[in-house]
Amino acid sequence: MSLCIGILTHSTNPRGGVVHGMALAEALCQAGHDATLIAPDVTGNGFFRTPRCATRCIPAVPEPDLPTLVERRIGEIRNAIRGQYFDVLHAQDPISANALADLVAERRISGFARTVHHLDDFSHLALAARQERGVRTAAELFTVSAVWEKILRDNYGRVAPVIGNGVDPVRFTPEPGRQDETLRARYRLPADRRLILAVGGVERRKNTLHVLDAFLALRREQPDLHLVMVGGASLLDHTAYRTQFETRLRDSGKAEHVTITGPVSDDDMPAFYRQATVLAYPSVTEGFGLCPLEALSCGTPAIVPEIAPFTEHFSEMDTLWCHPDSPHTLLSALRDALTPRNRARFRVSGPTTVRRFNWCQVAERHIPAYRRLAALSQAEPPFIGALSPCLK
Numbered sequence: 001m002s003l004c005i006g007i008l009t010h011s012t013n014p015r016g017g018v019v020h021g022m023a024l025a026e027a028l029c030q031a032g033h034d035a036t037l038i039a040p041d042v043t044g045n046g047f048f049r050t051p052r053c054a055t056r057c058i059p060a061v062p063e064p065d066l067p068t069l070v071e072r073r074i075g076e077i078r079n080a081i082r083g084q085y086f087d088v089l090h091a092q093d094p095i096s097a098n099a100l101a102d103l104v105a106e107r108r109i110s111g112f113a114r115t116v117h118h119l120d121d122f123s124h125l126a127l128a129a130r131q132e133r134g135v136r137t138a139a140e141l142f143t144v145s146a147v148w149e150k151i152l153r154d155n156y157g158r159v160a161p162v163i164g165n166g167v168d169p170v171r172f173t174p175e176p177g178r179q180d181e182t183l184r185a186r187y188r189l190p191a192d193r194r195l196i197l198a199v200g201g202v203e204r205r206k207n208t209l210h211v212l213d214a215f216l217a218l219r220r221e222q223p224d225l226h227l228v229m230v231g232g233a234s235l236l237d238h239t240a241y242r243t244q245f246e247t248r249l250r251d252s253g254k255a256e257h258v259t260i261t262g263p264v265s266d267d268d269m270p271a272f273y274r275q276a277t278v279l280a281y282p283s284v285t286e287g288f289g290l291c292p293l294e295a296l297s298c299g300t301p302a303i304v305p306e307i308a309p310f311t312e313h314f315s316e317m318d319t320l321w322c323h324p325d326s327p328h329t330l331l332s333a334l335r336d337a338l339t340p341r342n343r344a345r346f347r348v349s350g351p352t353t354v355r356r357f358n359w360c361q362v363a364e365r366h367i368p369a370y371r372r373l374a375a376l377s378q379a380e381p382p383f384i385g386a387l388s389p390c391l392k
Contacts, residue, residue, distance in 0.1 A: 002033045003370055006086040008096035009039040014048040017092040017117045025053040027363035040076050049266040067126050074098045087374040097134030110377045111139030117287030140369040144288040145309030166359030167293040172270050174299030179271035193226035197276035199291045201231050204241045207282040207324055214330040216252050228259045230272055273298035278337035284324045296350035301337040318353045
C-alpha cells in the first residue's frame with residue numbers, strides 16, 4: 001500500500017539535511033509513494049534545485065536574530081501544516097520537528113518521524129531546549145551514522161536505526177557536462193591552475209582554517225594551485241570564525257589565489273567536483289558527510305578525517321585520510337592526492353566505491369517505521385481540517 005508522506009526541512013538551501021530530505025522524497029516517489037517536500041522559503045525562489053517530487057514552499061520572513069528566527073520558522077511550518085493530512089510527517093531538523101511536536105500537543109497529528117543528522121552544541125538555553133524537544137517528542141527516530149545512533153541511545157535513551165545516505169550517479173559522474181565548459185569563466189577561476197576544492201563555506205565545524213593553512217603551505221611547493229571554497233548557506237552565525245579566516249588570508253598575502261564563491265547553483269556542483277584536483281574535507285563534526293560521496297562519484301580524490309562517521313562507511317583505500325587536529329596530516333594527504341597516480345586511481349575507484357550508497361535502499365529502510373506511524377494515525381485519528389493534496 002502506498003503512503004502519503006510529508007518530508008519537512010528547515011530551508012530550501014543545499015544544506016545536508018535538505019539534500020537528504022529531497023533525495024529521500026524523490027526515492028519514495030520512485031518506489032510508488034506520494035511524497036511532498038515541504039520547507040520555509042525566504043527568497044521565494046523555491047528549492048536549490050527542482051526535485052522529482054511534489055513540493056510546498058512556505059512563505060517565510062527573514063530574521064537576523066537566531067533564537068527569534070527559530071521561533072518564527074517553527075510557527076510558519078506549524079501554521080502551514082495545521083489542518084492538512086498525511087499518513088506520515090517526517091522532520092529532518094529540530095525546527096520542523098518542533099513544529100510537528102506542537103501539532104502533536106494540539107492533537108492535530110498522532111505522531112511524527114525525525115532524522116537526526118547531527119546535534120549542535122548550543123550555549124543559548126532556548127535553542128538547546130528546542131533541539132532536545134525535537135529529539136524526545138518524535139515517535140520514530142532515524143539517524144545517518146552509528147556515531148549518532150550511539151549518542152541518541154546513550155544521551156536520550158532513544159533507539160534510532162541507521163538509514164545512511166546515498167548519491168545520484170547520474171548527476172555525479174566523471175564524464176564532463178555542459179557546466180564544465182564555462183564553470184571557470186563564470187566563477188572567475190584561473191584556467192591554468194589546479195583547483196583544491198572545499199565545500200561548506202567558512203565554518204569552524206568545516207575546519208576551514210586548517211584547509212587554508214595546508215593550501216598556503218602546499219602552494220609554496222606547487223605554485224600552480226588555487227583554492228576554491230564553495231557554499232556556506234547557514235542559519236547559524238559564523239562571523240567570529242570568518243573574521244579569523246579573513247585575517248589569516250589577508251596576512252598571508254595570497255588572497256588572489258583563493259576564491260570564496262558563497263552558495264552556488266546546484267547544477268554547478270558536479271562540475272566543481274570534476275574541475276577540482278581534490279576535495280579537502282577535514283570536517284570535525286558531521287552526521288555523515290555527503291560531499292565526499294559526491295566527489296568520489298565524479299572520480300575526484302576526497303580527503304576526509306580519520307574519525308567517525310567517515311571511518312564507519314569508508315574503508316582505508318576508499319579515500320585519503322587526515323587527522324582533523326593535525327594540519328600537517330592534511331598537507332600530506334593533499335600531496336598524495338595531487339600525484340598523477342592517485343588521480344588515475346580515484347577516477348576508477350571513486351565511482352566504484354559509491355555504488356554501495358543507494359537512495360532507493362535508504363528510502364526502503366524508512367518503510368517499517370512509516371507504516372507504524374500510519375497505523376497510529378488510523379488508530380487515533382487526529383482532528384482534520386482541510387485535506388492535503390494527497391487526498392484531493
